[in-house]
Amino acid sequence: MKAMTRLAAAAAAMLLLAGCATPALRGSGDLGVVIERAAGSVQVVSNSSNTMLARVGGLGDLSHASLVYSRDARYVYVFGRDGGISKVDILAGKLVARVLQAGNSIGGAISSDGRIVAAQNYSPGGVKLFDADTLALLADIPALDDKGQPSKVVGLADLPGNRFAFSLFEAGEIWVLDAATPRASQVTKYRNVGRNPYDGLASSDGRYYIAGLYGDDGLALLDNWQPQAGVRRILPGYGQGRGKQPVYKMPHLRGWSIAGDYAFLPAIGLHEVLVADNRSWQEAARVPVYGQPVFVMAEPSGRRVWVNFAFPHNDTVQVIDVPTMQVIKTLKPGRAILHMEFTARGDAVWLSSRDDDKLVVIDTATFQTRRELPAANPSGIFFSWRAGRMGM
Template sequence: MKSRRISLCAIAAFLIGTSGPLLAAEQIPDPAVQDKRSSNGAAALYLEHCSSCHGVARLGGQGPALLPESLGRLGKKVAEEVIAHGRAATQMPGFADRLSTEQITALAELVYTPLPSTPNWTMADIEASRIFNEGGAALPHKPVFSADPLNLFVVVESGDHHVTILDGDRFEPIHRFPSRYALHGGPKFSGDGRYVFFGSRDGWITKYDLYNLTTVAEARAGINLRNIALSSDGRYVAAANYLPHSLVILDAADLKPLKVIPTTDRAGKKSSRVSAVYDARPRGSFIVALKDIPELWEVSYRDDAKPIYRGLVHSYETGMIEGVAEPGKFGARRIALDQPLDDFFFDPDYRHLLGSGRDAGKAVVVHLDVGRPIATIDIPGLPHLGSGITWTWQGRPVMATPNLKEGSLSIIDMQDWSVIKRIETAGPGFFLRSHENTPYAWADVFFGPNKDVMHVIDKNTLEIVATLRPEPGKTFAHAEFTRDGRFVLVSLWEQDGAVIVYDAATFKEVKRLPMVKPSGKYNVFNKINLSDGTSH
């Protein structure tokens, strides 16, 4: 594997366990770092201790980017602790023995200072970052282990930035390896289950060979990334960026960048962060939600995609009304909305999309074929539609969604878009999971004082039939089923956490595997077959 070595960093947040190339755009000093008006010396401290690893411009290198967008979940006080005392299981040392309390506070303030302008990240920057294993094509086309390759779980351990590959039959780890800093959004799997693609908050995309337990390719698609999607034909990866404001298309074979699409409005004047990108399998397209512009985009990846018409204009030369066309493949079809969307969910045939905004109190239904909203659904709080699931209830297709602000689950009729029932829970939840071979759905209570419980809901009666609390006071979240639906794996979401295996029929604990803050678990079979009970 090609790589270039750079010096170990000396300060600031978390460090990943793998090294990466120093990137061209990071050679340009950031005015926010070199602000001469600063009287606390933070700029000089940063350049002396941090820049060799986190980049002169704070855009990252061997260590993660030190920007408010990248560190939002960390918090300034925790950042100060990391600067002072280091971070376990990383290359981050502590500096309490050489920096004063005031200096540490000043550095924490500096890394939470926004950049003076939105940084750019070009095709050339992406290509310069790319690391490709030239020998990947010669690797064996069968697993190097005896476990069922379709019943593997990919477990993201966010506490120390590692990934564990878990045998879903024996519930034993097969392999554990360091990941990029703060993997963000669910991993995506190739159709045969051999490859998994990860996206990190720092914009790194990693292609990993599950058969041979090795990294095939990496590339940095942006500076701050929201999530990634893999096309249904396995040819393309789409990366949704917060920084810069862009959608990036890469070749899934080697992560070579193919196109950077600036996410701007029709006039090209206002730009937007990308809230989310997902693959719409039957449509042969990526669906893209923009966080700052009230538009939904459909970006086709089909070779035979017809030109996208973005409007009609009158031609004074011909007297005809003519369409203004954009290139078909990777062209953006724009759907106007009343407000930007933060998250969304497809119905089973991918004709409709349910979307929600940050403070909406409702969901909007968009008909993708006709290209416009057709209904709204009143849902108090903030539905987390990306974690929704579907099943058939009394002969009708229904969708259920947790709520990030309200202690409830909403059950929605997907024929008339009415709310069938609102199930009261012990608090706001983040994840909802089920499986076609079980009558139950598992819903966590991620936020608030009851974060240590998991509700089990009967999908027929729409009632809570059990509430589990394995470790009082500790966060208990994110259920995922085995490929046959017989067992459920749930995270004890703590530094000294675990993956707890339950019998899906009796709700009895079967096994407990110690792990470091296991944030998500993803079953290969369920993901590639679009199980009714898991996110897509």
């Protein structure tokens, strides 16, 4: 009888140990999330092992989707085209909350203290603020011009002090939203900044907010250290006297770069990367490239800038050497390279090849492919180092 009791106790201990071993403990600092646009799902991937860890589905229409990380990098908030916000636990690999908050949405941001998730909407327009823990609605800020007409909201970016900046497409305005007290938010409006701002970005220190202008040559810049100076035009007339090409895909200003003393930005309708001095914002150079740039992204070291392109050149990626302002490498990693993302220290870059249903991991030192992973129509790639960065 005693022997049977000892065997039972040993079996119970083994079961307990097995239960403790699953799931394996891991940190979130080396993880990433990949949008699978056609499937309405995301993959959770590991930078260290270059593998997929989990797939989370049921996230709605992800045909134009983006996401932001929670402050602790455990959760991501996925913004879908259908107006849905999905909160995903990337360590557990599961969906924990989801709300449908608009008819058509294209992205969002999270406040500097991590308490507030903000969504920017095409339809019905405006910005909504949500509690990051529960996704309960905190505030609804309509985007109306001075005549009461609604506008699509684009270019939503977080700023220091629980503020957000965004642009109104039809109205041609930039607004700064102070959400420190979200249920009593305050808005500062900058009118007549240019025609049809189509996207916007914030510098990593939060000082500058820049809106790209679809209806005008140039960009609109707000210096948040000197907001009383208002919005000024930078790189005016960069397309004058040049035959612009048909625009098959709008450049993404979120894919711009600051590298050393320069800012690298995609030009609308031109086969060029624009280079500006990142303090005076005067044009410093132009780099001829293979096609119309979409993302212009610097390696974490700032030494090189990688560029992908709109159709029909979207099978190509080029690498610009910053000191010489010359293209030093042209790669053909797959069909429809939509997005790029560097690992935290830049040893590798991950590319999404939508039409080949794969992810491509490239060594940035050798330009050799480390690995290819299957993915269902992948688009955006977002690594967890973004959790500690503004404007991401």
